[in-house]
Amino acid sequence: MEVGTGDRFLRLLIEYGEDPVLLEATVRAARGRSELVAALPEEETRRHVRALVRGVLAALEDGGPGGEVLAAAERLGSDRARQGVPVAAFLDGFQAGRAHLVRTLVAEGRRAGVPDAVLLDGVTRIDEITTALVHRMVHAHRVTELETARTAREARVQALRQLLHGEAAQVRAPLDPAAAYHCVVSDVSDPAVAARLEAELTAAGPGLCGLVDGRFAALVARLPEPAPPGPLLVASPPAGLAGVAPMYALGRRALRAGAGAGLTGMRELADLALLTVTEAEPELGGLLAAALLAGLDPDEPFHRELAETGLAYLDHGGRIEPTAAALHVHGNTVKYRIRRLQELTGRPLHDPAGGAAVARAANWWWALHRWLAENTT
Structure with missing residues (x-):
């Protein structure tokens, strides 16, 4: 559209669009919103205000926004995303600046005697142009935001992977090089489940989470209370960043042992120490089972019940009622099974009065655990 065709609104925009006073007032309106x-x-x-005003002017002259105008809108959206300005906040500023500019042009047009119909048509065309620009800005903002988030996320996960593998890593927020962190490991590979676990673990304090070696892992300053239910998670004691790699290796071993035992939920690494060590020596556990449990027949279901009861009895400190509650049987049933187990093996299962009681209890626990693992299908 040529200026000489009588488009008085376009002439008005040309006259005031570069006015420094109007430009500054538009800038203040955008920043104030x-x-x-x-x-x-x-x-x-x-x-950006100057570029958009010129873009609207060019679009009015050309009958619509061209490539350069749309590219300028995309640059604005991308810049705001990189600057960390949310799309809603940056659109508030854009719309405030646009509204101030339009109000000023309408007021000046009326003072200059421009007919209301011409002003209305001009404002309508500006709205059509700015709508197209907003669409481009929002799209560019979202694309850049996703790219930035993905890049930042990948950098954080790479740092987590390096720390857990004992490699040199650049420590960035949210980690503090001087702080200590619990190393949490799991066998979770589903991204959706991993995202839920990340939210639960980082709700208690700062942490870094991601998929390492194909499975969810995390370094967190504090463990959530209560512990989240669901898949097995093994959490180490807090350690400095230089010491998290050994915790990760131990946690992976404990995780394998805990999974083999059918455990779920969050477990402290220290609580799985015996299970982890004994799981790593299956041959020795088998020898111990053969020595202590020679009187049990793996083909006899009742003997498996005896072994399960003996293991539960040891897990509950040799107390009848907690053992019965865990097995959902009567206390007398527990007493009978323990008596029969001792009769068949020829050894007392729990003898606190004898010497080396802890070692004997640990040997019984290991033997029963190994025997059940080998003979339960």
Whole structure:
């Protein structure tokens, strides 16, 4: 559209669009509407306002926004995403600046005698152009935001992987090089489940989570209370970042042992020490089972019940009632089974009065655990 065709609104925009007073007032309107935009350098806002005003003018002259105008809108959206300004906040600033500019043009047009119909048509065309620009800005903002998030996420996960593998890593937020962290490991490979676990673990304090070696792992400052239910998670004691690699290796071993025992939920690494060590020596456990449990027949279901009861009895400190509750049987049933187990093996299962009681209890526990693992299908 040529200026000489009588488009008085276009002439009005040309006249006032480069007016420094109007430009500054538009900049103030944009910054006043959004605190995040106001936090940016003022020249940054001024540069974008000037570019968009020129873009609208060019679009009015050409009958619509061209490639350069749309590219300028995309740059604005991308810049705001990289600057960390949310799309809603940056659109608030954009719309405030646009509204101030339109109000000023309408007021000046009326003072200049421009008919209301011409002003209305001009404002409508500006709205059509700015709508197209907003679509481009929002799209570019979202694309850049996703790319930035993905890049930052990949960098954090790479740092987590390096720390857990004992490699040199650049420590960034949310980790503090001087702090200690629990190393949490799991066998979770489903991204959706991993995302849920990340939210639960980091709700208690800062942490770094991701898929390492194909499975969810985390370094967290504090463990959630209560512990989240669900898949087995093994959590180490807090350690400095230089010491998390050994915790990760131990946690993976404990995880395998805990999974083999059918455990679920969050478990302290220290609580799985005996299970982890004995699981790593199956041959020795088999020899111990053969020595202590020679009187049990693996083909006899009742003998498996005896072994399960003996293991539960040891797990509950040799107490009848807690053992019965865990097995959902009567206390007398537990007493009978323990008596029969001792009769068949020829050895007392629990003898606190004898010497080396702890070692004997541990040997019984290991033997029963190994015997059940070998003979339960």
